[in-house]
Amino acid sequence: MKNVLIIGSTGQIGTELTLELRKRYQGNVVAGYIPGAEPKGELLETGPAEIVDITSGSQIAEVVSTYKIDTIYNLAALLSAVAEAKPQLAWKVGMDGLFNVLEVARQYKCAVFTPSSIGVFGNNTPKDKTPQDTIRNPRTMYGVTKVGGELLSDYYYIRFGVDTRSVRFPGLISYIAPPGGGTTDYAVDIYYSAIRGTRFVCPIAAGTFMDMMYMPDALHAAIQLMEADPARLVHRNAFNVAAMSFDPEIIYENIRRYVPDFTMAYDVDPLRQSIADSWPNSLDDTCAREEWDWRPAYDLDMMTQDMLSKLRARI
Numbered sequence: 001m002k003n004v005l006i007i008g009s010t011g012q013i014g015t016e017l018t019l020e021l022r023k024r025y026q027g028n029v030v031a032g033y034i035p036g037a038e039p040k041g042e043l044l045e046t047g048p049a050e051i052v053d054i055t056s057g058s059q060i061a062e063v064v065s066t067y068k069i070d071t072i073y074n075l076a077a078l079l080s081a082v083a084e085a086k087p088q089l090a091w092k093v094g095m096d097g098l099f100n101v102l103e104v105a106r107q108y109k110c111a112v113f114t115p116s117s118i119g120v121f122g123n124n125t126p127k128d129k130t131p132q133d134t135i136r137n138p139r140t141m142y143g144v145t146k147v148g149g150e151l152l153s154d155y156y157y158i159r160f161g162v163d164t165r166s167v168r169f170p171g172l173i174s175y176i177a178p179p180g181g182g183t184t185d186y187a188v189d190i191y192y193s194a195i196r197g198t199r200f201v202c203p204i205a206a207g208t209f210m211d212m213m214y215m216p217d218a219l220h221a222a223i224q225l226m227e228a229d230p231a232r233l234v235h236r237n238a239f240n241v242a243a244m245s246f247d248p249e250i251i252y253e254n255i256r257r258y259v260p261d262f263t264m265a266y267d268v269d270p271l272r273q274s275i276a277d278s279w280p281n282s283l284d285d286t287c288a289r290e291e292w293d294w295r296p297a298y299d300l301d302m303m304t305q306d307m308l309s310k311l312r313a314r315i
């Protein structure tokens with residue numbers, strides 16, 4: 001029996017993670033949402049849903065107490081490009097919001113998962129096979145809140161014993177909920193263009209490598225880490241996890257194997273490009289592999305085949 005609250009359940013990760021958790025756990029898996037982003041369809045029909053605005057500690061506490069929540073998945077966030085447009089709001093959600101979650105978790109003895117990101121790294125970080133423990137000096141508000149979130153989560157574990165755990169997600173690719181305003185979004189949008197038969201205009205320059213992951217692996221990472229034996233965890237906030245690394249040309253050529261007449265042009269967005277340039281080309285995820293047996297299932301080609309067939313059926 002496990003009672004789980006997902007904050008941000010209707011977002012890119014939450015939409016799928018909530019359903020996956022409901023398949024696995026018998027207890028309450030509560031879909032937390034904010035007005036204007038109400039759960040619909042299967043998400044609404046398969047379990048309880050409550051308004052949980054991360055900026056309100058009392059709202060979080062009320063739902064945690066009512067449903068006897070023992071684990072919180074805190075997925076509320078503004079992605080990197082949006083956070084540059086709204087840095088104050090990004091701080092309010094990413095830092096003040098996380099503080100609210102951790103305080104409730106301390107009082108009600110909940111475990112907490114908060115995604116971190118490749119966005120914690122910056123221009124001084126080693127770019128290739130970026131190590132687990134290295135320089136984190138982002139120059140984006142997204143990255144600042146993610147580094148701050150890692151440190152604050154570790155603090156709550158060390159100081160108060162709150163069971164906080166996290167992974168540094170790369171760009172996440174899925175065919176269900178679209179991402180909103182990230183730097184890695186192009187790797188999702190490109191599949192929609194391929195299926196719709198339109199030319200893809202890529203906002204990221206050729207030769208820009210970033211780590212990416214297919215959503216089933218990301219869900220698996222979050223759940224597997226939260227279920228891992230704590231005695232084995234040397235690290236907590238947050239683990240490097242990796243599945244694949246590519247640039248726009250590589251994903252384009254891979255899609256063309258299955259959609260031969262697909263075309264792509266470039267119109268580089270300076271903001272997204274500068275963020276992408278500051279992020280690693282690839283991460284070293286040895287610690288996650290050793291401490292909780294992390295292994296991704298999908299490589300680029302498997303992901304492309306699955307994305308194209310699932311999107312073809314949906315569109």
Ligand code: SER
Pocket residue numbers: 079080081116117118119142169170171172181182183184185
């Ligand atoms: N996908 C995120 C972004 O591009 C990175 O964690 O903002």
